[in-house]
Amino acid sequence: MVALLWLLRSAAPVQAQTTATETGPLLTPTQFLGYELGSRFTPHATLLRYVEHVAAHAAGRMRVQPYGSTYENRPLEVVQIGTPENLARLDDIRQNNLRLAGLASGTARTDAPAIVWLSYNIHGNEAVSSEAVMQVLYDLANPENQETRQFLQHTVLLVDPCVNPDGHERYVQWYNRVRAQVPNASPYAWEHREPWPGGRFNHYYFDLNRDWAWQTQQESRQRLALYNQWLPQVHADFHEMGPEDPYYFSPAAKPFHEDITNFQRKFQGIIGDYNRAVFDKNNWLYFTRETYDLFYPSYGDTYPSFNGAIGMTYEQGGSGRAGVRYAKSDGDTLTLAQRISHHHAASLATIRAASERQTELVKEFKKYFDEARTAPRGAYKSYVVAGSGDPGQLRAFTEYLQRQQIQFGYAPRRQRLRGFNYFAGREETVQVEAQDVVISMYQPKSTLVKVLFEPRPALEDSLTYDITAWALPYSFGLKAYALKDRIAANGQAANTPTVVAASSAALSQPYAYVARWNNLQDVRFLSRLLQQKVKVRVAGRAFESEGQKYLPGTLVITRNGNEALGPKFDQLIRSQADSAGVMVRAVQSGFSTSGADLGSGYVRNVARPNIAVVAGNGVSPTAFGEVWHFFEQQIGYPVTVLGTDYLPSVPLAKFDVLILPDGDYSEVYSERQLEALKTWVRGGGRLIAMEGAAAFLSGKKDFLLKGKPADSTAARKADPYRLLKPYANAEREQIGERVQGSVYRVLLDNTHPLAFGYGSTYFALIRDTLNYRFLGEGGWNVGVLKRDNYAAGFAGRNARRKLNDTFVLGAQDMGRGQVIYLADNPLFRGFWQGGKLLFGNALFFVGQ
Secondary structure, three states, X not given: OXXXXXXXXXXXXXXXXXXXXXXXXXXXXXXHHOOOOOOOOOOHHHHHHHHHHHHHOOOOOEEEEEEEEOOOOOEEEEEEEOOHHHHHOHHHHHHHHHHHOOOOOOOOOOOOOEEEEEEEOOOOOOOHHHHHHHHHHHHHHOOOOHHHHHHOOOEEEEEEOOOOHHHHHHHHHHHHHXXXXXXXXXXXXXXHOOOOOOOOOOOOOOOHHHOOOOOOOHHHHHHHHHHHHHOOOEEEEEEEEOOOOOEEOOOOEEEEOOOOOHHHHHHHHHHHHHHHHHHHXXXXXXXXXXXXXXXXXXXXOHHHHOOOOEEEEEEEEOHHHHOOEEEOOOOOEEEHHHHHHHHXXXXXXXXXXXXXXXXXXXXXXXXXXXXXXXXXXXXXXXXXXXXXXXXXXXXXXHHHHHHOOOOOEEOOOOEXXXXXXXXXXXXXXEEEOOOOEEEEOOOOOHHHHHHHHOOOOOOOXXXXXXXXXXXXXXXXXXXXXXXXXXXXXXXOOOOOOOEEEOOHHHHOOOOEEEEOOOOHHHHHHHHHHHHOOOOOEEEOOOEEEOOEEEOOOOEEEEOOOOHHHOOHHHHHHHHHHHHHOOOEEEEOOOOOOEEOOOOOOOEEEOOOOOEEXXXXXXXXXXXXXXXXXXXXXXXXXXXXXXXXOOHHHOOHHHOOEEEEOOEOOOOOOOHHHHHHHHHHHHOOOEEEEEOHHHHHHOOOOOOOOOEOOOOHHHHHXXXXXXXXXXXXHHHHHHHHHOEEEEEEEEEEOOOOHHHOOOOOEEEEEEOOOOOEOOOOOOEXXXXXXXXXXXXEEEEOHHHHHHOOOEEEEEEEEEOOEEEEEEOOOOOHHHOOHHHHHHHHHHXXXXXX
């Protein structure tokens, strides 16, 4: 291994002018950059120029493959690395790897090289990894480095130098702008105090390392599309943690998900041994088996693990706090050069482990997928999703399966079987109908299927890092069953037209179009119609028209009132329905055989609201990002972002709706400003307070949301020795008060506009111990938890007690306006599809 510090001392800095077409020598990072690697942070464009430089000087062994771009139009790319012989037949190696997994036809060879994928800088302000990758690439390209040349005899590498360029650039540009001429190591210096929102997240402030399984973000979808074309045997993800910490590598902490195989656990330890040898030799501090577990399926270690890889997380002490130099509390100074050396060493140790264990890795990889196809894990052998549900949501669900390479089919006939009913939360006799979607466990991706569908994941240890329940039927809000039987799936999907009618006469120039209100696609459809200045109405009560029953929330688009659109009216409705992926029904009459006629006062006009959302200090960046992404990328509706630094000067009368995402608003709203906010609401404004914003308003004058009183009865009956507990158990004592992303069945009043489009329940992903009273007079308790509404995931004993008989979501009238409380966030990480209609209701229907 070429010593990094030796390279830093020996390389003479020159101006960074080399391009991929130059024929000069291969330059070290320091020579190319014109400054010592580790003395400053490198902009993303310069990083990519160095990647091109290295690849151009190792043309027979390296190739740059673009795979997409970020929301801010920065390129995403991986470097493919192998011997000249392997690079020449790279696609054959890739296809053979898919044959090993059973995802391509033909006979697979097990003497193939191991595929290793290294991901750097998924968190933008953990920027050391994009510095370290330059040294890694240099070592792999250097023809004099015999060690790395030997590695490539048994491996093919895919190296992503920067997974999150937008976040990286946000951090690097800020740091390079504020750093002192001589980096100031004091933790109190400006350069160690990253401003809101920080560089950790992507453009929409999503955490890309929580998005592997859900793929809500453009970067994730593009990266995973390429990843699934390769399915590496090893995936390593390079991170940073707090600056006071040393270095973390595997073995991982408990809990391990039960579907992490014995071999995967064993090989994590093997790679850990390779890292340990290097770190011990250099007397570097490190820890293992703590903090970073393998349970939640959407990390850069777990998602690859459930796709047959050895998934690894590496954590270097530092992050956005550390800068170039950081004075630690123990008296040592942590430098960027030190951090680079650690990630550099771990990278090469990982490649070495895969190279020296190539035969074992490839054979176990094949075994993993052979067993997945022929002897899938778990009690359930089929998962069924009702095909009679909402077609838009069902389409979104099947498109998600296709992105994951999960095979599915359709039930050919009706069958009665025993299975777990997700909505009922119990085993019972269920009826599978023809056209139901069937996902068999007898397929290559069966382990991923099990993980994504399991009703109640087995948790071996309650001290886990993230949420503990995520089953897709709950997430998508779809009626589904888990069956112990293997059932056939050879039926065909029904082809449903976008526009339907009871008779052909209604299809030419109907009296009106009606569209059911069930999912995000319907919100997108409404958004597009309103922006096209189409007058849309919403049914406040159920009705029946031309043999079809419609629930409250149904959209009604009458020809009357839209005359200004002229002959474009019908074409516009049909094209927007087709584009949004929703089905509309053409009707010939405004008469309803039951319920309100289409011209009734119960069928109200939907206004086109002017909406604002608050961002800035005090607001959770990710919570704001979820709202921002919802508007711009999911429904395409304009939203104005208001900064907390100038919020008091904003004339709120210009807006109809104001959204306060999760956050701490104690420094945002003074008492006087809160009075101004209430005056705006009383004048007709609609305030949507989410999570922490709702907690901020709780108990304040004129707001009906109140916390529940302390349980004095429980306190009186408490064990008198309860305070005599071991210090070592402190963390475990605390989890009794926590709920860690558990699924709860929220009971809904679906006669209220906030719950239009839902049945009597909604499955919410509860992540906080909600402890609110039901709203009093003047308020509407639209969503509540009663006793025993738990469905899946971990919640501590005390947390479960508090989550009995508590308010979750609702509204209060305040003058001519409304305050909408969303104590639970229905937009969490953009993947909880079943909650997005609630948010659409809050935007467009409440108060209409």
